[in-house]
Amino acid sequence: MPVAASLTDGLREIVGADGVFSGPALAEYRLGPATPNAAVFPRDESEVSRLLRLAWEEGLGVVPWGSGGHQALGYPPSRYDLALNLGRLDRVLEYEPADMTATAQAGIRLADLQRHLEAGRQFLPLDPPLASQATLGGILGGNLSGPLRCRYGTARDLVLGIRVAHADGTITKGGAKVVKNVTGYDITKLYLGSHGTLGVILEATFRVYPRPAAEQAWWLSTPELEAAHALAVRILGSHLAPTRVEMLDDVAARACGSPVRGPGLFVSIAGVPEAIRAQANDLARMAGEFGSVTTEDASAPRTRTGLNDFPWLAPWRDGKGHGAIWRGGVLPADCFRAIRAIHDAAREHTEVAVTASVAHGILRGETRADTTEGVARGLAASREALAALGGFLVVLDAPAPVRAQVDVWGPPPDGLGLMQQLKAAFDAKGILNPGRFVGRI
Template sequence: MSRPVQALLTRLEEIVGGARVLTDPEALATRQVDHLRPSAIIQPADAAQTAEVLRFAAGEKLALVPCGGGTKLGIGAPPERYDLALDLSRMNHVLAYDPRDLTLGVEPGMRIENLLRTLSEQKQFLPLAVPFSDRATIGGIVAANSSSPLRHSYGGVRDYCLGMEFVTGEGVISKGGGRVVKNVTGYDLHKLLIGSLGTLAVITRVNFRTFPLPPAQGTFVASFSDAEPAFSFCHAVGESVLAPQIIEVADPGTAHLLFSAETPARIEPQQWSVIITAAGQSSVVDRHARELGRMASAADAIELVPLTDKETSSILARIREFPRLILEAAPAAAIFRIGVLPTAMPFLLGQLSKLAAQNHLDLATLTRASGIVFAAFLPKEENTAPSADLAKAANEVFHACGKPEISASAMLEWCPAEVKRAVGNVWGPPRKDFALMQRVKNVFDPQNVLSPGRFAGGI
């Protein structure tokens, strides 16, 4: 901080109120980013206070990291500087909701769990089944572009985010997109913020399209001896007239993590599992049951098991919480999120398995048939230098993803801070459009006060 700390804190207290500037060590520890702690936590009440805080920070060249539930603070590179945590948890209200038009406006600090509960009262929902759902907030979900298993049928955040209000690094309140499904306001500027990890602007409102809750749902688990028939089955389902809500492929390690003793699917140690959920009218679910049974048999599945409603709820929650389950079981794990064409998935998984074995690591993967692979590298119990092995494997994953036959986009989404330092760049090699990304950053945040260094290429 350029001026005496107390003088800066006094000014911030004038903006947001004395009780909303926190400096006690326990509070600061909750906003730690890769062993770095802020000098204070600032809790604005609305967009106007947020803008004033940012104008002050830009003038004093203070670095801020926006946060809410704190579930995304471990994502991204360590910040170059970190003076203030901009805690948006007070901004947690539904600002507008019209169930008839299927539109919603919500503040960034709203927890997804609470929002889904509110929407369910109108028999509606958002397809945001994201990890750490008890603490994850809308702002963090959008800023991290969190992946949901419902992406297969509803798309990603970009597909149902209608517009945003946000504050730039200079403290200017701006808007992008609109509040209605049919938007003719021009370029979707707000979509630049989706996945930018708080490096361009601070989101103060998000407008969504909502969806009706389906009247019926059914989940089916097909088991296979290895990856090839499992992905052949997925391909057959994708080419059919069926329209599943969810298609996930779990390798044997992940299958053991997902399934408990209460589940009728008898998952053996070397079995791959394809989890498919169908939703809609009961006749739609029934048709999926018939057709999936036929296709599973044609793909040489060991079995296809339907799950009860209770079992479905349990399994889908575990799929949603896959990163959390991995990190609870192995805090030293490194979890990649890889975007890849479905046709390249089997080859990619084969390469990942080889890299894990070469670096004395275990591997657990969960694959979204729509094009996302979560790959968790876990140190073996006897490994005495896991950070070095994880870092070596990580760099080899980035190299493999750059091969023409894979051509995937990878980021090291979760890993210990020491692994990040050893890897150097958790976002992988610089992209061809990096110069354009840097220009966008300079327009939105010319003083580089928002999460400096956390994004790709040190942005």
């Protein structure tokens, strides 16, 4: 429905005429069947606060927006009046190389922040899918991470403090701009992974790390997936300090550029060249004990990007049939059992490709079939297989006919009641990303 003239005037008064989009320009903000009445582009946190206050008073549904690369996750919003685009909040506010900390606004793209940190020969060790376009706000809101979590952890381990605008426009901060902060409740982590339902992240302070002098990567092919998992466990429990240990089934391995057929591992090690060489020799000896063939990856930067973006940009797709991409989780010890169970469960309906971050038990995959019904059955079977291991499966993106047959979040978690209480406390009117998260909160 068109925006009422009085509301349009109110929005323009806050962000200026050039900061309000309507009409055909709103097509890129469509989420399922829902399109906003307007998209607004605040220039600073004061304008964000005023916009949220207006939305609070008028009862408008607000969807925070960065690059939009991961907006497919979740249900369509139950109310969608405003797309709140934070792209203009894109500055690095503070950078202290000696303290190894940096503060940046939520709308900055990760790639731009990394270029800024390059001046101090440092980097933020986050490698979410589609990292080239991801913004800090989107990364934190979704708690997105990639294979580097093996060495550095996730955003929850790297964020020291954040600044947030709440549903009524009130601005608060949590954490501190120091690495050692032990006072008070760690409220910062409430917002990480909350998908914009508790507040709009305005800025964040991170711990950053020295950029390694060199990095080397290898493909370790194994005859069976179980051997790949056993080798991964051996590597992770050894003196080696890998930056990535990813286990891939044969389809995922081909998609990500493995030079040999079959399942296996992708392992990378970073540091000074002498240390890498010493660890490489030990890695080769370990691999030999498990019947693994070790092949140095000659195109490591391209492979790393492929691993990060799998299965969003899986090159094995041939344009035929239908597909859905998903994320799952199990105990790290169950990674190979999980992949095997998914293959067994989905074999009747679909073709699947799966990777696993063995250190954390995080799975990513794509399920494909000739029909959307086949995809839906394959997802349901895979979800049941992971649930039998105490795990979960979340659909990240899928065609509308698949979404109509499969709940993207899956069964409500045991903690849903607590989540609903938090939502009510932080956003009593339910205006932030309404209906999009688990349990449609």
